[in-house]
Amino acid sequence: MQATLALVLCWGMGMAYGQTQILLVLSDSGGACSEVVAAMRGHFAGQNGAFEVRSIHASEFSAGRVDPTETDLVVAIGTDAMEQVSVEARVPVLNILVPRQRYESSRLRAKHDSRQYSAIYLDQPLSRQLQLIKAALPKRDAVGVLLGPASQDRLKPLQQAAREQKLGVSVEQVITEEDILPALKRLFVNAEVLLALPDPLIFNKSTAQSLLLTSYRAQIPLIAYSKSYVSAGALAAVYSTPTQIGQQAAELLLRLAQAKTLLLPPPQYPKYFSVNVNYQVARSLGLAIEDEAALLQRIKAGTERE
DSSP: HHHHHHHHHHHHHHHHSSSSSEEEEEEEESSHHHHHHHHHHHHHTTTOOOEEEEEEEEEGOOGGGOOOOOEEEEEEEEEEHHHHHHHTOSSOEOOOOEOOHHHHHHHHHHHHHTEEEEEEEHHHHHHHHHHHHHHHOOOOOOEEEEETTTGGGGGHHHHHHHHHHEEEEEHHOOOOOGHHHHHHHHHHOOOOOEEEOOOOOSSSTTTTHHHHHHHHHHTTTEEEEEEHHHTTOSSSEEEEHHHOOOOOOOOHHHHHHHHHHOOOOOOOOOOOOOEEEEEHHHHTTOOOOOOHHHHHHHHHHHHHOO
């Protein structure tokens, strides 16, 4: 504990006496990573030079090159950056645009102290996803969920969240891709809506289209976790944009700078989020769905009551 505190105080000297030195490590030079960087830089621009921000690609990162006198904190953007930085990081690291399960695996593997190695997840909290179902499909309260090896630890939190939202939940656990379609058909016996949770075995490039088509043919709407799946045929999703996550990360770093500390808060879910609906799929399924703005407000209202 004393050693950790001493290191934090050492690394935080720049924060106490001048600019906060932040190194952004990017998994990719464009796309979502560039949107996050733009959002963060835009937020920092109004802070009267309180932050000095540098950016490098994950492939350029070497823990030995991160000089504590030049870097107060590293922000790893995306899973590739997280994996690169986690190996020998000697400064506090905030990981963003990373799935919850990948972050937990990375932290445990590298044995990092959570006060020095934290995250803003890419995943949405289960309660928020279930609130989308209640808002979009108020007459459907039987939810089906497939869980794979990477998501099996979600079973108890899912059951608890479903009870809190007064929804019934049926779960099928799968081990191989061959298990997926038979398990899905078993879910359809009772489920009125299918909730997709991130799991690389279940939802990937080779399985996604089959899952979407099977649920559509069964007239069971699928609630996804990303906008891309809505475009591909899911009914709706609640998700956070890179800009929204970048804003949250910048706000978190500003709070640390104001408190003159580098003790990171526990990992957290996205604060800001959006809703996307595929209204063509809704019409094909005979569903009347409110507009996205109204659904968003309903979910936010539900969150405030929790």
